[in-house]
Amino acid sequence: MVFKRRDRRPIWQIVLEFFWPRGGWGRAARYVKHRLHRLPDPPEKIARGIFAGVFTTFTPFYGIHFVVAGGLALIMRGNVLAALLGTFFGNPLTYLPIGVISMRMGYFLLGRGPHDGEEVHRSLGGKFLDAGADLKDNFVAMFTDRDMDWHNLGVFYHEVFFPYMIGGIIPGLIAGLIAYYLSVPLIRAYQKRRKGVLKAKLAALKKKAHRQADGGPKAD
Template identity: 65%
Template sequence: MVFKRRDRRSPLQVLWELIWPRGGWARAFHYVKHRVRRLPDSPERIARGIGAGVFASFTPFYGIHFVIAAALARLINGNILAGLSGTFFGNPLTYVPIGVISLQTGHFILGTHFEEGSEHGLMGKFASAAGDLKNNSVAFFTGQEADWQGLKIFYDEVFYPYMIGGIIPGLVAAVICYYLSLPLIRTYQLRRRAKIKAKFQAIKKKAGAALPNPQKPG
């Protein structure tokens, strides 16, 4: 095929580039910023879309942040493409602080606490939930008794507090990003329009100068 990669990446390389893209996160950030600023829409709708994407990054629904961002952007009359780009706020460099803040806020709101320790830590709860899903899937076909205790603990102590606790910091981050991006997008669009107008006027002036002057009748 014409567009097939010549250097085939191994699964390990694919996984690593999800964590650290080629060129680094700074280059990826500037690329997303450039794409967002050039969206053909009003600054307000683009900024609302970015806010929707940022808020979606604070939800525990990993894997469908794009879907949530698009739905929220549509709900608040924001730009959907800007919403998809706004989910870039959640990346492997920010997932840990986002998760910690959301979990702590959720347990504070619910009046509960997160049990830590080698057996009851976050990774242990993830492992128990994954084990329940695996074992109970097998039990469904073998007739063995299903045990959902690990998954229940994960839901009660991780997923539900994360979902509740991500609302407030997600809204705060979304509002901040909205008000930060709005003037930047507006300024960029005004400058871009001015450049396009100046370029068009220069072309028009050059074309006018190239036309022959009609001779005046004697």
């Protein structure tokens, strides 16, 4: 194959680069910062988009964070691209603490402990696997004579998804507001400095054009 990789990466390297890219998360963060600074909208609109993106990372809607962040940015009249970039606040290094904080807050707000359920013998990861198995089995049941069983999905919703969704609201708002109020002055300063650079370049081009015009051949 012409476009096939010559050096096939081992599984451990693929997993390692998922959690720590070759350029590092610092490089990814600098790229996001660069893209945010170059957006043409007012700082407040861009910051509202960033708020939407950061807040969305505290929700359990994995796989559709882009959709949720974009929709929230439209409702808030924020910059949609900034919202999409803001979701990079959630990454393999931050999802675990985000999940722990959201789940603990959810159990606290709902007035119950993390083990108040009938499926206490199953770990959090096990409940994810059980819910996925239910989805797969029920999909197959649609085309066969097998009976559908939503028990594990019900356990997942009541013991994981709902507490996560409720508990992520407060820390999501706090993180989003911090990102908003930090972004506005930084973006405003960058845009002001960039306008100054562009103005200086334009003035230099005009000066060069006048100099060439003055030094050119004069008509009789």
